[in-house]
Amino acid sequence: MLQILSLPAPARPLVIFASSSSSFKTKFTITPSFFPKSPKNPSSLSKTLKLTPMSSWLGKLGLGFGSRPGAATDSASASASSVAQGPDDDIPAPGQQFAQFGAGCFWGVELVFQRIPGVSKTEVGYTQGFTHNPSYNDVCSGTTNHSEVVRVQFDPKECSYDDLLDAFWARHDPTTLNRQGNDVGTQYRSGIYFYTPEQEKAARESLEKQQQALNRKIVTEVLPAKKFYRAEEYHQQYLAKGGRFGFKQSTEKGCNDPIRCYGEFANAPPWDVICC
Structure with missing residues (x-):
């Protein structure tokens, strides 16, 4: 399982574009609240992140494995059509x-x-x-x-x-x-x-x-x-x-x-x- 070894807490939101299409881009904003607060002891942050699998972070963003943006909407549309x-x-x-x-x-x-x-x-x-x-x-x-x-x-x-x-x-x-x-x-x-x-x-x-x-x-x-x-x-x-x-x-x-x-x-x- 891929793990994050270290990552400084961001000072401002990060912006990720989930689609690289030139005509359309789905934008996700990651606020600092997704990450642990920066501790006084830097080594503590490293220990915390070492124990956090990448899939956990992706899951919080709705980008986990087997998931994609709009999946919930598609499911609702399929249900309505049914x-x-x-x-x-x-x-x-x-x-x-x-x-x-x-x-x-x-x-x-x-x-x-x-x-x-x-x-x-x-x-x-x-x-x-x-x-x-x-x-x-x-x-x-x-x-x-x-x-x-x-x-x-x-x-x-x-x-x-x-x-x-x-x-x-x-x-x-x-x-x-x-x-x-x-x-x-x-x-x-x-x-x-x-x-x-x-x-x-x-x-x-x-x-x-x-x-x-x-x-x-x-x-x-x-x-x-x-x-x-x-x-x-x-x-x-x-x-x-x-x-x-x-x-x-x-x-x-x-x-x-x-x-x-x-x-x-x-x-x-x-x-x-x-x-x-």
Whole structure:
């Protein structure tokens, strides 16, 4: 074991650069408190340091063998990613089931499912990403891999999973990759996220049926439901609450009114109808 034979106590902090990169240097400041105070008898310092292994000093600096700067941060990031990639462990109400769908901007998608008889609750949020507890801005940055989704809670006695799948396919274009209308980005991708083997089977069979009816390849992903991060409150039931222009849109069961993401005006342009 390498040992320090002698070392005078520094009068001021030492600065060590752990990286020699010309573009980036990680700086560590070693304050005198890391070292034994200089004794009146110099030989005493020498004896003290002879008994102190180099690994001990490095350990105090976070530079011990098997360690590197940022290791703790990396570990925390890996842990957060593990949580984000884990299953959705929320529990639906008794007798109810969950389903998750991504079909573009979640404002309009949520209203579609709100109107379906047998659906008792809807929430918009983020899933399938790598970061824990993302914000809307994080997701929009395109760096988290999250998808904007609607989590639907439904009573299977009143509404079948196939009914939800039919609404999903009718709502969007499943052949456009990472895009719905003017909304572009990985967060707008088409996806069905299943909770049970039965849901997976139904989703895949439904996709195959839809593909037979289209001459373009469907890009919808069918994956297990992962951790659901509820979006900020102002996104919840956005259109039912009035959207950006204060025009409240009906959530009545069975309602077939056109869904307008940005409000309704007498001279509303065509793109204002079903645009998100």
